[in-house]
Amino acid sequence: MFDRAHRISSLALLAMTSALSACSGGGETGAGSSSNVTNPPYSGPTYHKDIVPILQKSCQSCHRPGDIAPFGLMSYEEAKAAAPLMTIETKARTMPPWGAFETGECKPKNPWKEDLRLSDDEIATIEAWHQAGAPEGDPKDAPAPIETFANDLEGKDLELAPSDPFVTSGDSDQFQCFVLDPKLLETKYMNGVFFVPGNPKVVHHILLFSDPGKESLKNAPVGGNYTCFGGSGVPGTKLLAGWAPGGVPMELPANIGTPLEAGSLLVMQIHYHPGGTTADPDATAVQMRFSDAPPEYYLTTALIGNDQTPKPGGDGLLPGPNDGAGPEFRIPAGAKGHTETMVFTLPGMLNGGPTPKIWIYNVGAHMHLVGVDQKISITHTDGAEECLLQEPQWDFSWQRGYAYDAPIESLPVFAPGDKLVNRCTYDNSKDNPALVDALLEQGYTDPVDVGMGESTLEEMCLSALGVLTKAP
Incomplete structure (x- = not known):
């Protein structure tokens, strides 16, 4: 926490604690108090x-x-x-x-x-x-102590871990992607997932992606790993789940499942936080449970945003502050409160057929270190705006997804013609402590212009929507 x-x-904490202890009487009468004065309980x-x-x-x-x-x-x-x-x-x-x-x-x-x-x-x-x-x-x-914390997925069908432990540096943040093979011979429907950190002192957060095209093999063999930042680092992957310290197993209702195609690989990205111990090994595992039969609803993740240019119909990147001849995704050095806004209109046809009814089950924001605030909303066809999520104190180190605690019929609906709006706010100045640390790591003393990309000193403006549709 x-x-x-x-x-x-x-030292400062010790001084504060000592001063408080010295100043507080703890409800007792002071040495110089009158003996006939009694403090109330x-x-x-x-x-x-x-x-x-x-x-x-x-x-x-x-x-x-x-x-x-x-x-x-x-x-x-x-x-x-x-x-x-x-x-x-x-x-x-x-x-x-x-x-x-x-x-x-x-x-x-x-x-x-x-x-x-x-x-x-x-x-x-x-x-x-x-x-x-x-x-x-x-x-x-006191209430009864908590004897055990979540450390296992009930009814798990699969548990995967890298071939060899990864040894962390102990003195800097690291982002590493691990290639795993669930050896799926047919399409499976994930109904539960949990991550078991091998070394909780250094595992800061985890993202799990499916890789149906096996693109990750270009970077590492199954069981191996490669350096990545912000995502899987390869095209065609689909976000499945995430974890942060204190996370519990993701348990979907019995009638919901996430399809995993036969032959798909998995990419597990781990953010390692410096634990202060050099050469500290970690062998984090992922546990998965599958439905016994195809579910009533499919849960898939749609990544929307990261537009660098305008698109027809008013979609894509909108005009914003500090633009040049036209809309551009550029955060000038020193800019504070800089915004970039992107729009996506849900079409009436999707994947070769009419767009099905879509409910939004969970939602997550994604920026890098210059980002400070992200708001994700839907403008419905009647003009009404429905806000899905705002993270007004964005912290890259604590990114996670947020699931609505509501029955399916009460979830937000994303209908054809509705517009998903991503608005991202950035602070590219030395008043942004996360940026200052990143600049020093990259050998800079002052902010530089920031564009869109995967690296530490590039940015994103992306929403991750967990969407429910009726199974075909």
Whole structure:
């Protein structure tokens, strides 16, 4: 939950904690207080009664021994030491890691599944507990501890891992793609998927792609790996699933499945975060479950956006700030609040036949390090706008997909003539800390003009829609 903790030095954290301990009376009468004055019993939040339930719900899946978070939150002593930082990060809503927020211009009609966000009351409880000196309270008030965390996919049919562990550098972010062969002799329908990090200290996020054309073999053999950034790095792949720390198995309803063609390979992209240990090996595995019979609905992923030019009918890249003679995808060096907007109109014919009814099951945004805000919406044929997702504090390191917590009949519908609108906002200045780090890694001291592409100092503006259609 608090992967950003390295931004505050341990010395500063120790000083803050010590000062708070010295200043807080913990509800006791001070040494100089009058003996006939009795403080009322403490009635505010305590660790066992009020803080543990919050930590169990939104924090402990990452902040536990051996996982990616830099410190634990499994005991009172750990939580008390982190109380100042917990207050700062939760009030800023940078932790727990979650990008989908309601804003003045985006209010999706459905809630999200597995929503990690803390409520206003929970954030206020953490702050009040910290300000009171982080009292422990009575252990009898605590809920039962979580004995196990998600580490397996129920009913899995397949588990694949690279031939050899990948050894990380320990001192920089790395993006590596692994080629896997599920050896499918016929079309299968994926109904569940889960990722088992081999080394949770360094595995930051995972994306899984199908590769029906086996294009990945041009970069590495089955079981091998190659360097990639932003995606699979090869054409023709289809996004299947993603994972971030704290993730649970993706369990689809029994009547939904994702088709995987016979002979398809898989490409598993892993973002390795520097764990501080040189030559730290990882052998992450992916588990998959397939439906026993063809499902009622197909779930597939449509990647829409990344337009560099206008298209007929008002689609493609729209005119924007800092354009030259015509619309162009270019983010000038030093530009702040720069926007690029792209439109896709759903046609009436698709794949040689009438476009079927499409429901949007989940949605994800994708930019690189210059990106700071992405809004994905649909303008329906009647002119009404429906916002699907906005990530107003985009963080490349915590990208994920967001599934609506609603029955199929209540999901957003994408109908012929509707327009999907991607609006991406960028900060190509030194006020963008993610960009500053990337510039230094690439040997630059100042921002440079940024165009579209796959590399670190190029950008994207892409939406990933998980779409449901009736099986033929």
